[in-house]
Each structure stands twice: as C-alpha cells, then as structure tokens.
Amino acid sequence: MTENIIDLKQITVDFKDGENRVKAVNDVDLQVEKGDIYGIVGYSGAGKSTLVRVVNLLQKPTAGKVIVNNQELLKLNPVDLRKARTKIGMIFQHFNLMKSRTILGNVEYPLLKTKLTKKQREEKATELLKLVGLASRKDDYPRQLSGGQKQRVAIARALANNPDILISDEATSALDPKTTLSILNLLKRLNRELGLTIVLITHEMQAVKEICNHVAVMQKGKIVERGNIEAIFSTPQKPLTQEFINVATNVGPAVEKVVKNPSFKALTQNQQLVQLNFIGKSTEEPIISTLAKQFGVDGNILFANVEQLHDETLGFMILVLTGQEERIKQAITFLQENQVRVKLLNQAVESEANG
Ligand SMILES: Nc1ncnc2c1ncn2[C@@H]1O[C@H](COP(=O)(O)OP(=O)(O)OP(=O)(O)O)[C@@H](O)[C@H]1O
The missing domain is CATH 3.40.50.300 (P-loop containing nucleotide triphosphate hydrolases)
Incomplete structure (x- = not known):
C-alpha cells in the first residue's frame, strides 16, 4: 500500500x-x-x-x-x-x-x-x-x-x-x-x-x-x-x-509558426491542418501510410516530436492532410478511434489571416 x-x-x-x-x-x-x-x-x-x-x-x-x-x-x-x-x-x-x-x-x-x-x-x-x-x-x-x-x-x-x-x-x-x-x-x-x-x-x-x-x-x-x-x-x-x-514539447511555438505561415493562409476544402498527440502503441503505427492507403489522404509533416516519459512514448505532430473532404473526415475519425488526439487548426489559421 x-x-x-x-x-x-x-x-x-x-x-x-x-x-x-x-x-x-x-x-x-x-x-x-x-x-x-x-x-x-x-x-x-x-x-x-x-x-x-x-x-x-x-x-x-x-x-x-x-x-x-x-x-x-x-x-x-x-x-x-x-x-x-x-x-x-x-x-x-x-x-x-x-x-x-x-x-x-x-x-x-x-x-x-x-x-x-x-x-x-x-x-x-x-x-x-x-x-x-x-x-x-x-x-x-x-x-x-x-x-x-x-x-x-x-x-x-x-x-x-x-x-x-x-x-x-x-x-x-x-x-x-x-x-x-x-x-x-x-x-x-x-x-x-x-x-x-x-x-x-x-x-x-x-x-x-x-x-x-x-x-x-x-x-x-x-x-x-x-x-x-x-x-x-x-x-x-x-x-x-x-x-x-x-511549451515543454515545443508544440506550442511550432503551431504558432505554422499558423502564421503565409503559405497556409488559403487552405482549401481539400486540406486540413491538424495537430496530433498520441501515446504508447499508436506512436509505433505507421499512421501516415495508413491514411494514404486506407483513405487516399496524404499527410505532409510540418513538425514532429517524440517524448519518452518513463515507460511511455508520447508523439506530437503537425500535419497538412490533403484529400477529398469526406475522406479527410473519415481519416480523422480513424485516428481518434486509434487513441490519437486530433486538434483541427484551420480555424486558427483563418483567424490569424483575418487579423
Ligand atoms: N508575505 C506576503 N504578503 C502578501 N502577499 C503575499 C505574500 N507572499 C505571497 N503573497 C502573494 O500571494 C500570491 C502567491 O504568491 P506565491 O509566491 O506563493 O506564488 P508563486 O506561484 O510561488 O509565484 P513566484 O514563483 O513568483 O513566487 C501572490 O499574489 C503574492 O503576491
């Protein structure tokens, strides 16, 4: 005890x-x-x-x-x-x-x-x-x-x-x-x-x-x-x-940079900027290739960091997902079902662009 x-x-x-x-x-x-x-x-x-x-x-x-x-x-x-x-x-x-x-x-x-x-x-x-x-x-x-x-x-x-x-x-x-x-x-x-x-x-x-x-x-x-x-x-x-x-995982500054990057100002319906956090087993899965194979969604990595905390592995990523709008939604649901936390960043980009 x-x-x-x-x-x-x-x-x-x-x-x-x-x-x-x-x-x-x-x-x-x-x-x-x-x-x-x-x-x-x-x-x-x-x-x-x-x-x-x-x-x-x-x-x-x-x-x-x-x-x-x-x-x-x-x-x-x-x-x-x-x-x-x-x-x-x-x-x-x-x-x-x-x-x-x-x-x-x-x-x-x-x-x-x-x-x-x-x-x-x-x-x-x-x-x-x-x-x-x-x-x-x-x-x-x-x-x-x-x-x-x-x-x-x-x-x-x-x-x-x-x-x-x-x-x-x-x-x-x-x-x-x-x-x-x-x-x-x-x-x-x-x-x-x-x-x-x-x-x-x-x-x-x-x-x-x-x-x-x-x-x-x-x-x-x-x-x-x-x-x-x-x-x-x-x-x-x-x-x-x-x-x-x-701040501790460097994700904060990375998101800030990406959101302010002019090349993401005009994201189309076929693009979704996402932040992914994942733990344990899901860090070992080939997430990006699964998204491509299963959903026809391409993931372009803008930032990635893996942290080892005692016995646990934590992963942090910022990606641009490109594909059909509906397929992107399915891909995100798939990630969430696999214990990956997904934060959508398109809105943050829009509000940055609108001042
Ligand atoms: N002896 C004191 N008399 C009056 N106010 C105090 C006193 N000590 C602390 N405070 C107030 O209590 C609050 C908490 O202070 P405390 O020093 O515990 O915070 P902290 O989180 O340790 O921050 P820091 O790292 O700046 O010390 C603050 O508003 C501080 O101004």
Whole structure:
C-alpha cells in the first residue's frame, strides 16, 4: 500500500495587502506519496511557494490541516515541531549560501545544533559533498563556485539532517539548460538512492517532464489539474495545462509558426491542418501510410516530436492532410478511434489571416 508522506487538507492562506486580502492558497488538498517526485507547476503568483511553505509551517495556513510523516504539524509543541522540520529539507533559486563560510562550513551549519562532535560533523559534511560530487571543493568559498555547483552545495546542506522530504522551490530557475538538467538528474539520483521524497516547484513543465512522476498545476491559489505525468502529458484537460505542455514539447511555438505561415493562409476544402498527440502503441503505427492507403489522404509533416516519459512514448505532430473532404473526415475519425488526439487548426489559421 502506498503511504502519503505529505497530506495537506483544505489549506487556505490569506495575506493582507494594504486594504485588500489576497488568497494566495485557496482551499487546496495535496497528497504526496512516499518516494514521489511531485511537481507543482504554475505561473508567477499562482501560490506555489506559499503552498509548499505550509508543508514545513514556514507559512502557517489561515485554515486547514498539515500532516507530514503522519504527524499533524499544527498540533505539535515547539520542540517536536523543530524536530519534524529537520526532516524537511529545502532548496531555493538563489542558493542562500553563507558567503563567509567555506563549502564544508555551509554544509556543516545545520549540524551545529545537533549532538555531533566537530569531527563527526566534518565527516558527515564531507560525505554529503561527495554525494553531490563536490568533495574536492570543500575548502573553497561560495564565490569560487558556479551556479550549478552552488546549488549542489545547497542540496548537500539540505540533506544534512537526513530529511525524508526535499522541497525544491525554483531551484533550477537561475541555471542554464545544461546545468538545470544536471541538477535535476542529481535530484532523481537522490530520490532513487536515498528514497527521498521530492516536491519540485517550477514554472517550467520541462523540468517536471525530466524527473517527476506526479504533477499538479496551480492557478490563482487553486490546483486546477493533477495526475501522474503520463496522463497529464497525454490527455491534459485544462487550457493552462495544455499551454504548459505545448511549451515543454515545443508544440506550442511550432503551431504558432505554422499558423502564421503565409503559405497556409488559403487552405482549401481539400486540406486540413491538424495537430496530433498520441501515446504508447499508436506512436509505433505507421499512421501516415495508413491514411494514404486506407483513405487516399496524404499527410505532409510540418513538425514532429517524440517524448519518452518513463515507460511511455508520447508523439506530437503537425500535419497538412490533403484529400477529398469526406475522406479527410473519415481519416480523422480513424485516428481518434486509434487513441490519437486530433486538434483541427484551420480555424486558427483563418483567424490569424483575418487579423
Ligand atoms: N508575505 C506576503 N504578503 C502578501 N502577499 C503575499 C505574500 N507572499 C505571497 N503573497 C502573494 O500571494 C500570491 C502567491 O504568491 P506565491 O509566491 O506563493 O506564488 P508563486 O506561484 O510561488 O509565484 P513566484 O514563483 O513568483 O513566487 C501572490 O499574489 C503574492 O503576491
């Protein structure tokens, strides 16, 4: 049986903003299973940071229950709450390292409040630096490191008290794509090797795609959609989720380009511009040749992308279908019957052409 390591129930967080009240989080439930890498995606101001700060009570909710590791945090006394909090590590966009301390000193810092001796602290910090691949830099200072290296130090520091949960709040947002990927891969390895549960807050679905098994999409203080990563990527329900996925799979920019392309301005009745999304087995079928053979409909590929998500293959394509109008309709029905999601784009082209 799976176990929820984080269980947020009906969480609301209100802020006073001058005369106004801002509902940063509005009646949100969130369950994260032990061992999950759970992504929370949303644009700036959606309430992601506020929601996850509730997990360790850095932010006290206005209403709701916070259950972490089967403990109801709002009911704990200060000593037990402090103990519970040490089991929740956190990393941030700007690393928050102490400039005047060495790398080792930074990682050792959370251990100063423990009963460990100086020697034990140094051993533990060195071991953690080894884990993130930075043992050789232990005597350097943060200013001597690159952004990616600084984030590795921050990760080592967040692991000092052997947490069960690591919260990553836009931890890769200030990094270039290659460094981002290396940090995400490190998080994935820590999840696997240490059994660490990770909550990843981000405004980029690409990051979620790399490592998460679950994702929730937030908008205006609410979770508008959630699910396992394959389901969300293959059958997103809400326009906002679709928008994030279109960007992550490059389909969005491709559609925009195609729709604006003057050569598609005058599509005839015998042409249909379509976007296809397909999952699993249907990615292996020779779709285009089937359309030609079975329906006499030609498919001209304008864009194609295949994404591997864990064990699932997802395909994204933009095509111009050319053939008799009725046959095109039949071909589209055939695609839909074969688990291919079809979006017709002719109207988008027309509205673009009409300004
Ligand atoms: N301490 C605060 N006082 C007043 N309003 C706040 C406070 N913290 C957050 N807010 C407001 O709550 C809303 C949600 O903010 P939050 O930082 O949680 O969003 P976010 O999705 O994490 O976005 P970002 O990535 O920009 O931080 C915003 O409207 C923000 O202005």
